[in-house]
Amino acid sequence: MQDLVRILYIGDIFGRPGRRIVKERLPELVSEYAPDLVLANGENAAAGFGITPSLVDELLALGISVLTTGNHIWDKKEIFPYLAEHADGPLLRPANYPPQVPGRGMFVGKTRAGLEYAVLNLQGRVFMPSIDCPFRTIDTLLESIPESVKIRFVDMHAEATSEKLAMGWYLDGRVTAMVGTHTHVPTADEVVLPGGTAYITDLGMAGPFESVIGIEKDIAIRKFLSQIPWTKEIRNIPEIARSHHEKLSGTGYPSKLSAPEIPLQTRMMTVSDIFDALAASDRRYRIALQRVAAPAGGPA
Ligand SMILES: [Fe+2]
Numbered sequence: 044m045q046d047l048v049r050i051l052y053i054g055d056i057f058g059r060p061g062r063r064i065v066k067e068r069l070p071e072l073v074s075e076y077a078p079d080l081v082l083a084n085g086e087n088a089a090a091g092f093g094i095t096p097s098l099v100d101e102l103l104a105l106g107i108s109v110l111t112t113g114n115h116i117w118d119k120k121e122i123f124p125y126l127a128e129h130a131d132g133p134l135l136r137p138a139n140y141p142p143q144v145p146g147r148g149m150f151v152g153k154t155r156a157g158l159e160y161a162v163l164n165l166q167g168r169v170f171m172p173s174i175d176c177p178f179r180t181i182d183t184l185l186e187s188i189p190e191s192v193k194i195r196f197v198d199m200h201a202e203a204t205s206e207k208l209a210m211g212w213y214l215d216g217r218v219t220a221m222v223g224t225h226t227h228v229p230t231a232d233e234v235v236l237p238g239g240t241a242y243i244t245d246l247g248m249a250g251p252f253e254s255v256i257g258i259e260k261d262i263a264i265r266k267f268l269s270q271i272p273w274t275k276e277i278r279n280i281p282e283i284a285r286s287h288h289e290k291l292s293g294t295g296y297p298s299k300l301s302a303p304e305i306p307l308q309t310r311m312m313t314v315s316d317i318f319d320a321l322a323a324s325d326r327r328y329r330i331a332l333q334r335v336a337a338p339a340g341g342p343a
Pocket residue numbers: 055086087113115225226227
């Protein structure tokens with residue numbers, strides 16, 4: 044058996060910028076470090092909120108073997124049936140969600156060289172939804188892994204550093220490595236614990252630098268300044284408005300969103316905006332087009 048196993052793990056991949064960075068830089072990292080296994084957290088792959096089946100395929104096609112996730116796994120509804128239908132697949136959701144929830148939190152596979160490995164995904168409970176206990180869950184999961192599987196990798200997706208550090212010590216000597224994800228800000232505390240487990244509190248993200256954990260910085264600052272608790276109906280207005288110069292072809296701005304990432308409300312706004320630009324009489328740069336009434340009745 045080979046002595047050294049190299050695992051490349053990419054923290055939360057945030058939206059199109061994150062996917063672009065991974066696509067552009069992963070080949071260099073693979074040729075430089077020759078990892079046996081490439082893993083990533085994909086919970087923010089779809090414009091920051093969740094992941095879709097087509098994005099799972101896109102990321103796996105880049106050479107990522109397993110995608111862990113976290114609290115954002117439920118943001119895109121199309122992922123519910125996908126998780127149910129691919130329960131043994133390489134897209135994980137945190138294992139300590141209640142048992143009736145679709146999907147699984149552990150994947151067992153083999154590297155190209157034939158080494159068996161397990162990837163386990165947990166989620167913390169401090170300042171996060173109060174799901175099942177991650178500590179007791181990992182005990183049960185580890186017991187279920189065959190002895191022959193020596194490579195055991197854990198993504199502990201959590202807000203509080205204390206909870207991640209406690210999990211690191213709890214797992215020391217029982218798993219190969221535990222990394223933290225979720226805060227999108229990397230910590231500089233990487234260490235091999237006395238029992239031999241490699242540990243880091245948070246890996247950070249693959250996402251836009253001029254942002255607040257991936258979100259456009261102006262939107263985040265405005266939120267902190269106003270402290271207005273927007274209702275669910277209007278909470279997404281900045282996001283909807285901001286995207287109305289995106290294009291279905293993925294060549295628009297500011298984020299080059301692809302068609303599935305552009306919200307329906309944004310598309311409606313875009314049509315209104317174009318109509319207004321063409322038909323308004325107060326534009327100095329063009330003569331307003333005539334408005335034509337739609338014929339009554341319409342097609343049969
Ligand atoms: Fe995240």
